[in-house]
Amino acid sequence: MTWNWRDKDWPHFRWDAAALEKLEQSFLHQAGVVSGCLKHMSEDENSSLTVELISTEAVKTSEIEGDILDRDSVQSSVRRNFGLDTDARRIAPAERGIADMMVDLYRSFDRALDHKQLYTWHKMLTSGRRDLHDIGRYRTHEEAMQVVSGYAHNPKVHFEAPPSQSMTAEMSRFIDWYNATAPKGPQSLTPLARAGVAHLYFVSIHPFEDGNGRVGRALSEKALSQGLGHPTLLAMSQTIQAGRKTYYQMLEQNNRSLDITAWLIYFAETVLDAQKATQELIDFLIAKTRLYDRLRGHLNDRQTKVLERMFREGPDGFKGGMSAEKYIALTGTSRATATRDLADLVQNDALTRTGERKHTRYWLNIKSAL
Numbered sequence: 001m002t003w004n005w006r007d008k009d010w011p012h013f014r015w016d017a018a019a020l021e022k023l024e025q026s027f028l029h030q031a032g033v034v035s036g037c038l039k040h041m042s043e044d045e046n047s048s049l050t051v052e053l054i055s056t057e058a059v060k061t062s063e064i065e066g067d068i069l070d071r072d073s074v075q076s077s078v079r080r081n082f083g084l085d086t087d088a089r090r091i092a093p094a095e096r097g098i099a100d101m102m103v104d105l106y107r108s109f110d111r112a113l114d115h116k117q118l119y120t121w122h123k124m125l126t127s128g129r130r131d132l133h134d135i136g137r138y139r140t141h142e143e144a145m146q147v148v149s150g151y152a153h154n155p156k157v158h159f160e161a162p163p164s165q166s167m168t169a170e171m172s173r174f175i176d177w178y179n180a181t182a183p184k185g186p187q188s189l190t191p192l193a194r195a196g197v198a199h200l201y202f203v204s205i206h207p208f209e210d211g212n213g214r215v216g217r218a219l220s221e222k223a224l225s226q227g228l229g230h231p232t233l234l235a236m237s238q239t240i241q242a243g244r245k246t247y248y249q250m251l252e253q254n255n256r257s258l259d260i261t262a263w264l265i266y267f268a269e270t271v272l273d274a275q276k277a278t279q280e281l282i283d284f285l286i287a288k289t290r291l292y293d294r295l296r297g298h299l300n301d302r303q304t305k306v307l308e309r310m311f312r313e314g315p316d317g318f319k320g321g322m323s324a325e326k327y328i329a330l331t332g333t334s335r336a337t338a339t340r341d342l343a344d345l346v347q348n349d350a351l352t353r354t355g356e357r358k359h360t361r362y363w364l365n366i367k368s369a370l
Helices: 017-039 043-064 071-081 093-107 115-125 164-180 191-205 212-228 236-242 244-253 261-295 301-311 324-331 335-347
Strands: 146-151 154-160 351-354 361-364
Touching: 017 191, 017 261, 043 071, 043 093, 043 212, 043 236, 043 261, 071 093, 093 115, 093 212, 115 164, 115 212, 154 244, 164 191, 191 212, 191 261, 212 236, 236 244, 236 261, 244 261, 301 324, 301 335, 301 361, 324 335, 335 351, 335 361
Parallel strands: none
Antiparallel strands: 146 154, 351 361
């Protein structure tokens, strides 16, 4: 099997820049739209959006790799990083580590890349791990670094990375390329092209014993942020996770050649979808604020608690909708009171109602607040 890094021209990737031109224009246009929306949000709304997106990205970038984290713990750790009010919960190393890494990415997006930053991210990412030999440094094991699936007696090799002894040289060359292609660098690239190449280039080297996908996606977001001149606050990992199978297929299909036009088109389209998801979240948070402003003084403690619980689910909403039974379970109230509270929320346009009798469900009425 021939891998891209075995090509005599490695790591000089090739692509059709014209195929990305309209996608690059769309990216910059939508980034301007999002930036304009943020300027019309209050400081509290901006803080909520930042925490929400960073927390979601932290959870989703881990979920892509099969690691399921506690979202409330991640969000609590993110809030703590920003000096915001939070609960006193005890946060496990995995949740704290990924939160620290994503906040550092947000804060240091404009800093030139170096080995130290990558080592720091890896230490954060692998916080609490006892099964790895190389933490906060590039891999050193002698056996081949392979991405495999299937049974141990008959594995399918999806990719084999360069040998460990070449990691320092490979990563020094990668870092030089990354900084040279930055907006003010001597080999400056357009944002989507640079971010897409950075991701594939980095995971092709696979420099760490574990965590390469998460660091690779962080490097893409850093590149996009540098291209815009501010943190992207992009729902990229959330979007990738929604199409996880395609993501891995595209990586596999593009790790055998230095012609990566297909990968860059896929990656660019994924980023545009992520921008749409970010815009949906902005609209959602604005609607939440307006709804609470309109209902101020008209909600009892039970209704406030239930609405907060529903809003915590984000734009996709409370799975299966709110029912009288769920309302009772959340508030500990009687069925008669639950029915009356829900009817009042519908009357005040906070919720909409569908179905009848035992099939009755209630949904956040976001459209009424926009």
